[in-house]
Amino acid sequence: MIPGVVELVSIGLVVSACLAIFIDEAIYSVAALAATFVLTSALYALSGAVYVAIFQFAVGIGTLSILFLSGEMLSEKPLNKTKPIKSIGVAVLGAILSIPAIFFSISAPSMVSSTTSLGDALWNYSAVDVVLQGLVILTVAIGIAIVLHENKKKSKKRSGQQ
Amino acid sequence: MDFVLLSLVMLAIGIYGLLTKRRLLKVFISIELIATAATLNFIMLGANNLGISQAFMILAFSTDTAVSAVILALLVIVSKKYGTSDISEIVRTEVEVEEESEARQ
Numbered sequence: 001m002i003p004g005v006v007e008l009v010s011i012g013l014v015v016s017a018c019l020a021i022f023i024d025e026a027i028y029s030v031a032a033l034a035a036t037f038v039l040t041s042a043l044y045a046l047s048g049a050v051y052v053a054i055f056q057f058a059v060g061i062g063t064l065s066i067l068f069l070s071g072e073m074l075s076e077k078p079l080n081k082t083k084p085i086k087s088i089g090v091a092v093l094g095a096i097l098s099i100p101a102i103f104f105s106i107s108a109p110s111m112v113s114s115t116t117s118l119g120d121a122l123w124n125y126s127a128v129d130v131v132l133q134g135l136v137i138l139t140v141a142i143g144i145a146i147v148l149h150e151n152k153k154k155s156k157k158r159s160g161q162q
Numbered sequence: 163m164d165f166v167l168l169s170l171v172m173l174a175i176g177i178y179g180l181l182t183k184r185r186l187l188k189v190f191i192s193i194e195l196i197a198t199a200a201t202l203n204f205i206m207l208g209a210n211n212l213g214i215s216q217a218f219m220i221l222a223f224s225t226d227t228a229v230s231a232v233i234l235a236l237l238v239i240v241s242k243k244y245g246t247s248d249i250s251e252i253v254r255t256e257v258e259v260e261e262e263s264e265a266r267q
Contacts, residue, residue: 006163013168017198020195021178021183021191021192029187033191043202056223100164100171101170104164116213121216143232
């Protein structure tokens with residue numbers, strides 16, 4: 001691996017997180033969040049956690065596509081556009097914030113190690129968790145569908161009364 | 163390179179956004195950043211047990227996505243109902259409605 005890549009990705013991660021919070025325009029903010037997800041995924045891949053990297057990438061893209069779709073609904077147009085100088089300032093702030101993580105260390109390396117494969121850990125040790133997780137997600141999906149359907153019914157009634 | 167510090171910085175950015183930003187979209191983004199910070203911490207601390215840590219993180223991702231979907235649905239409903247995504251305005255509208263109903267009684 002090329003030295004310095006992890007550090008560069010970490011700086012990009014903090015900078016994009018700062019931009020996602022501080023930029024006023026919704027679309028640019030969501031784009032910065034997309035960069036955060038992609039860089040997190042890259043960081044996982046560089047650390048050897050390839051499966052989690054792929055999962056993070058897929059989940060991140062799903063969340064972001066929905067955010068892009070509903071972004072217009074959730075945001076009003078800001079009165080003032082973000083000035084380029086502010087964006088540059090936020091990026092510099094993010095780069096400064098990432099310095100401690102690159103040059104200092106507070107955590108001791110773990111001495112415990114195991115060679116359990118992901119398949120073993122997922123299907124032999126926590127198979128019940130996986131099945132229960134599926135049930136939880138199904139329940140959540142049905143709940144969201146019901147809530148949105150009820151809301152649609154109410155808004156139809158209101159428009160009918162008017 | 164210390165990933166615990168990196169995740170602490172990410173957590174701090176997320177909490178700052180959660181406390182200071184008034185728009186629902188920003189609140190959602192802050193929650194996502196906090197979740198990302200937590201996941202990053204777990205993955206990097208479990209680097210020696212990659213199989214187990216990845217298995218748990220895949221389960222955590224699923225829950226996180228489900229939570230995000232619920233939050234997003236609620237945000238869409240709230241912003242549709244009040245016609246704004248500003249928390250202060252939503253609270254103000256709610257207080258005004260309450261005051262009106264008290265005055266009628």
